[in-house]
Structures are given as structure tokens and as C-alpha cells.
Amino acid sequence: MFKKVLIANRGEIALRVIRACREMGLASVAVYSTADADALHVKFADQAVCIGPPPSRQSYLNVPMIISAAEVTGADAVHPGYGFLSENADFAEVCRKCGLTWIGPPTEAMRLMGDKIRARAAMAAAGVPILPGSSGLHDEVQLLEAADRIGLPVILKAAAGGGGRGMKIVWDKGKLLEAWATGRTEAQAAFGNPEMYMERYCERPRHIEIQVVADKHGHYRQLGERECSIQRRHQKVLEESPSPVLSEATRAELAAASVRAIEAIGYTSVGTMEYLLDGEQFYFMEMNTRLQVEHPVTELVTGIDLVREQIQIAAGEPLSFTDERRARGHAIELRINAEDPVTFAPSPGRITALHMPGGLGVRVDTHVYAGYMVPPNYDSLLAKVIVHDVDRAAALRRARRCLDEMVIEGIRTNIPFLRRIINNAEFIRGEFDTGFVGRLLADRASAA
Numbered sequence: 001m002f003k004k005v006l007i008a009n010r011g012e013i014a015l016r017v018i019r020a021c022r023e024m025g026l027a028s029v030a031v032y033s034t035a036d037a038d039a040l041h042v043k044f045a046d047q048a049v050c051i052g053p054p055p056s057r058q059s060y061l062n063v064p065m066i067i068s069a070a071e072v073t074g075a076d077a078v079h080p081g082y083g084f085l086s087e088n089a090d091f092a093e094v095c096r097k098c099g100l101t102w103i104g105p106p107t108e109a110m111r112l113m114g115d116k117i118r119a120r121a122a123m124a125a126a127g128v129p130i131l132p133g134s135s136g137l138h139d140e141v142q143l144l145e146a147a148d149r150i151g152l153p154v155i156l157k158a159a160a161g162g163g164g165r166g167m168k169i170v171w172d173k174g175k176l177l178e179a180w181a182t183g184r185t186e187a188q189a190a191f192g193n194p195e196m197y198m199e200r201y202c203e204r205p206r207h208i209e210i211q212v213v214a215d216k217h218g219h220y221r222q223l224g225e226r227e228c229s230i231q232r233r234h235q236k237v238l239e240e241s242p243s244p245v246l247s248e249a250t251r252a253e254l255a256a257a258s259v260r261a262i263e264a265i266g267y268t269s270v271g272t273m274e275y276l277l278d279g280e281q282f283y284f285m286e287m288n289t290r291l292q293v294e295h296p297v298t299e300l301v302t303g304i305d306l307v308r309e310q311i312q313i314a315a316g317e318p319l320s321f322t323d324e325r326r327a328r329g330h331a332i333e334l335r336i337n338a339e340d341p342v343t344f345a346p347s348p349g350r351i352t353a354l355h356m357p358g359g360l361g362v363r364v365d366t367h368v369y370a371g372y373m374v375p376p377n378y379d380s381l382l383a384k385v386i387v388h389d390v391d392r393a394a395a396l397r398r399a400r401r402c403l404d405e406m407v408i409e410g411i412r413t414n415i416p417f418l419r420r421i422i423n424n425a426e427f428i429r430g431e432f433d434t435g436f437v438g439r440l441l442a443d444r445a446s447a448a
Contacts, residue, residue, distance in 0.1 A: 001315045002076040002101050003027060007041070008066050008091075009081030012367045012384065013291070014041035017079045020307040029073045031066055033059035035375040040367045047073050054377040060084045063091055067098055077101035077314065079307075083379070086290040087114060103314040105269040105289050112265060113287040117159045117197050123284040126264035128257045131276070131283045133199035143180050146198045147173060153203070156180055158187035159195040162286065164234030166190060169201055202283075204433040205276040207231065208243055209288075210258040211298045213270045213309055217318045220263045222255045223302050224327050226294055228274075230421060232344070232437045237414075238421060239294040240332040241301050244392055244430030250280050255324075261287075270295075270310050293335070293384070296363060300331040300388040330395040331388045334403070334418050336366075337380040341416040348376040352410035357402035361388040361395075374411055382413065392430075396422055 006029040007017045014030060018041060021028040030045035035054035042048045049069035052059035059065070061084060070078060078095045080086035080103070089110040092102045104110070113119045117136050124130050134146035136159060147154055147170070156179055158166030166187035168179035180196060188194040211223040227243035228236050246254070258273040261284075272288040295306045302325040309320060338347045354370040366383035368374070374382070385406070387398040403419055421427055424440065 001026075001317075004029060004046075004073065004075045005077045005079050005103070005311070006031065006066070006070045006073065006075035006100075007045070007079050007081060008060070009079075009084055009086075010036055010039065010041060010060060010367075010378065011381065012365045013081040013083075013293075014039075015044060015367050016365055017081060017307055018044050020305065020311065024308060024311060026311070029069065029075045031060070031069050033377070035377050038373070040369065049073060054375065056084065056377070063094055066091075067094060067100075070095075070098070070100055075100065077103055077311075079103040079311070080290065082291050082293055087288070089114065101314050103269075103310055105267055105271060109265050109267045110289045113289050115159060116157060116161065116286060117195070119287060120197075120284070122265055123261055126257075126261050128261050128284045129282060131199040131202070134197050136195045136197055137180065138195075140177060140180075143176060143198070144173075147176055150198060150200050153201040154198050155201040156183045156196050156198055158183065158191055158193070159197055160191040160193040161187055166196070167234070202276050202278045204435055205229075205278045206243070206245065206433050207285075208246070208254065208275045208277045208282065209292070210254055210273045210275070211270070211292075211295070211306070212258050212262050212267070212273055213306070213313075213319065214262050214268045215313045215319045216268050216316055219319045219322070220259050220267075221319060221321075221324065222258045223298050223304060223325055225251065225254060226292075226297050228294065229432055229434050230427075230436060231434055232441075236294065236335065237437060238332065238334055238418065239297050240330065240392070240395070241297045242327045242330065246277075247280065250277075250282065254282055257282075257284075269313050270306050293381075294333050296365060296384060296386045297331045297333045300363065300386060301327040301329060303328070329388055329390050330392045331386060332392075332395050332399050332422075334385045334387075334399060334422075335381060335414075336383040336385060336406070336408070336418075337414045338374045338382050338411050339380050339414050340412050341414050344414070346376060346380050347412040348374045349411045350374070351408060353407060354409070355405065355407035356383070357385060357405035359401075361398055362386075362402055363388075368408075382408065396428065 004027040018028045027046045030048040031051045051065040085091040089107045153171045156168040168183045184194040207228045214220045230238040274285045275282045363386040389395040
């Protein structure tokens with residue numbers, strides 16, 4: 001086991017990793033930008049190193065400065081958290097070449113699954129269902145031929161992409177060329193790669209993901225699903241486990257396909273297989289080769305510390321469990337963001353008063369405190385409120401109570417919007433898909 005872990009991240013996930021390190025008897029190193037000088041991850045780590053000014057490219061994406069911080073502090077491992085450099089295979093390779101243990105998957109698997117076209121081919125070879133689609137589209141002839149073969153509507157996606165960037169839905173063949181050109185431009189700007197591919201578009205799917213974990217001793221496991229259909233502009237708002245709609249047969253098929261997939265590509269560490277669910281049929285969407293924001297949902301229903309597993313796997317240790325864990329009760333995660341609840345514009349500023357909910361079955365992962373200045377430079381996530389209870393109805397009641405207890409003053413948050421979601425009759429019945437939030441907002445706009 002290594003002795004000192006540098007956390008190449010900020011915010012609540014940096015704190016989450018620091019806590020796991022402390023419980024495992026490992027020293028931790030925080031890195032921070034000048035905007036985060038007063039952040040809690042800086043205060044709670046054993047050591048902290050400033051790596052640059054507020055812009056991410058000059059700090060949290062600055063690989064030479066992060067490596068230098070590891071060298072000057074004597075760190076022997078790097079945990080990337082999520083976002084920033086967490087899925088950057090080049091960064092993982094640099095860490096390894098510098099003698100640092102990468103707390104994550106093999107770079108080969110990262111590169112494979114980071115290329116959406118190659119990932120589709122690999123999953124098809126492993127017997128995982130994929131949507132009818134194309135390989136890379138390099139000219140207008142390929143584009144039009146693919147649309148004719150697949151049939152409208154189709155969705156164009158960036159080969160190196162994610163998070164909805166470069167994504168275009170096309171219903172009318174006459175608009176296909178324009179959408180392709182716009183998507184290529186966006187993909188180049190976001191990922192430095194303009195390549196696009198095409199899939200059949202599912203109009204009202206659900207977004208289901210399976211938590212997977214594997215060690216270097218040939219143990220491949222899955223830890224059940226998370227329901228992630230509540231999204232705004234392809235960004236998750238709320239997650240829960242188990243899904244309220246999966247049949248036991250489909251759940252078993254998803255689990256088996258996910259284990260088959262990670263074994264086929266020689267994956268180790270934790271990761272997430274993401275699927276679209278269209279009725280009872282599921283299709284591979286992508287794999288996230290890192291820890292997810294919503295990992296606490298799985299931790300609460302399985303009792304497994306995923307960050308600890310990550311660290312132990314990187315150190316060459318076997319999984320701490322051998323059984324296939326079944327979900328116990330129901331967990332829901334609410335993402336609390338610093339944003340206007342109506343316009344969703346970011347709301348940076350100083351938090352003047354703060355009270356977080358608590359009690360049985362309540363977990364709050366946050367990096368904010370009263371007096372904290374929310375910077376405008378990074379994502380707007382303030383906290384994750386995760387509740388657990390015996391079933392979904394009880395968990396929803398607990399979630400409502402938590403939102404009622406929560407006080408954040410000085411800035412605006414999306415708490416009113418989250419209340420609207422969890423009190424919605426269709427949501428309570430489990431009758432929703434990835435378009436739920438868009439329809440909810442459209443209904444509000446038409447009623448105004």
C-alpha cells in the first residue's frame with residue numbers, strides 16, 4: 001500500500017477522498033487554485049499546494065503543476081476524483097511514468113471507452129446490446145447513407161464527447177447536414193476532435209447505469225443500478241437506487257451484460273456502465289471510467305465504500321467483498337446547486353447562513369460552510385443530500401423533510417426546483433423518462 005495520496009480535484013469530492021484516506025491511515029495532499037485558498041479540502045488535507053490561478057486550465061487541468069505538487073510533497077499515488085482530469089488517459093500515463101500510482105483503471109481501457117465509436121464496437125463484440133448506428137462520419141455521403149440505413153429520427157454524437165456537448169437530434173433529413181456541421185464545430189471546441197457518429201434516437205428512454213468494480217485478481221462485480229433519468233440538458237439532477245421500473249429479468253440482464261463488458265476489456269477499478277432503457281430493451285450508451293458524482297447512492301444501498309475499494313484495488317489488493325450485493329432499501333441523491341431555480345443561471349457569492357439536514361438515514365457530502373465564497377470559476381454543485389430508507393415512498397418523505405430543513409442564504413439555489421420534482425405526481429408514481437424535466441419546465445412556461 002502506498003502512503004500518501006494527492007487528490008487532483010476540489011470541492012466535495014476532494015473532501016470525500018481525504019476522508020477515505022484518513023480512515024485508511026493514508027496521508028493526503030490537496031491541490032488548489034487561488035480561488036480555493038479557503039476551501040475545506042485545503043484545510044482538512046495533511047498538506048496543500050497552490051497550483052495556479054482560478055481558471056481551470058491554469059490550475060486543476062495543469063498537469064505539470066499537479067505532478068510537481070506530488071513530487072515536492074512526496075506523494076506516491078494520485079486520485080483524480082471526477083471531472084477535470086479523471087478520464088484523461090494522457091494524465092494517467094504521465095502519473096505512471098513519474099512513478100505515481102494511478103487510482104483508476106488501466107489507460108488502455110480509458111482510451112478505448114473514451115472513444116465512443118471504438119467503445120460501441122467493443123461492447124457489441126462482448127454481446128452488449130447497442131443501438132443501430134454508424135462508425136465515424138467523415139463526409140456527407142457517409143452521413144446521408146447512415147441516416148437512410150438507420151432511419152429518422154437519429155442523434156449525432158461526438159466520438160470523443162460526453163455531457164451532451166456536440167449532440168444533435170435530427171428529425172428532418174433536410175436538416176441533417178446543418179446539424180452535422182454544427183456538431184462537428186462544437187465537438188472540436190469541446191474535445192479537440194470533430195469526429196461524429198450516428199445512432200437511432202430513442203424518443204422517451206430512461207437512463208439507467210450499473211456500478212461496476214473489478215480488481216487485479218480477476219474478480220469482476222456489479223453493484224446494482226442507479227436510475228438517472230431526471231436530467232436537465234443532459235446533466236443529472238437527481239439519482240436513485242434501485243430503479244422504480246426495472247423488472248427483475250431486465251435487472252439481471254443489465255447486471256450480466258455489465259460484468260461481461262468489463263471482463264472483455266480487462267477493466268479494473270470502479271466504473272459505470274450507462275444504458276438507455278426503451279421499454280424493457282436496454283442499449284449501451286457509454287462507460288464512465290471513474291467514480292461518479294452519484295456514487296453515494298450505491299454506497300447507501302450496498303454498504304460498500306467505493307472510494308476505499310478504488311484505493312485498495314490500485315494498491316493491488318483484492319475486492320473486500322465476494323458476493324453480489326443486493327440493494328437494501330432505497331436511496332435518493334439530490335444535487336444542490338448554486339443557481340437560480342427558475343433561470344438556472346449560476347449564483348456565485350458568499351454564503352451568509354447555512355444549515356444542513358441530518359438525522360437517521362441522511363448523508364450530506366459538501367464542501368461549503370457559513371462564510372464560504374462560492375467562486376464563479378467552477379461547476380455550481382454545493383452539496384449532495386443523500387437519503388436512505390426502507391422503500392422509495394419512505395425515502396421520498398425523508399428527502400422532502402431534508403429539503404425543508406436546509407438553509408442556504410446569501411446565494412440562490414435550486415432547492416425550490418428539487419421540491420417541485422419530488423412532489424410531482426408523475427415522479428412519485430415513477431412515470432418519467434429523460435425528457436421529464438424538459439416537459440416540467442415547458443408546462444411552467446406555458447402556464448406563466
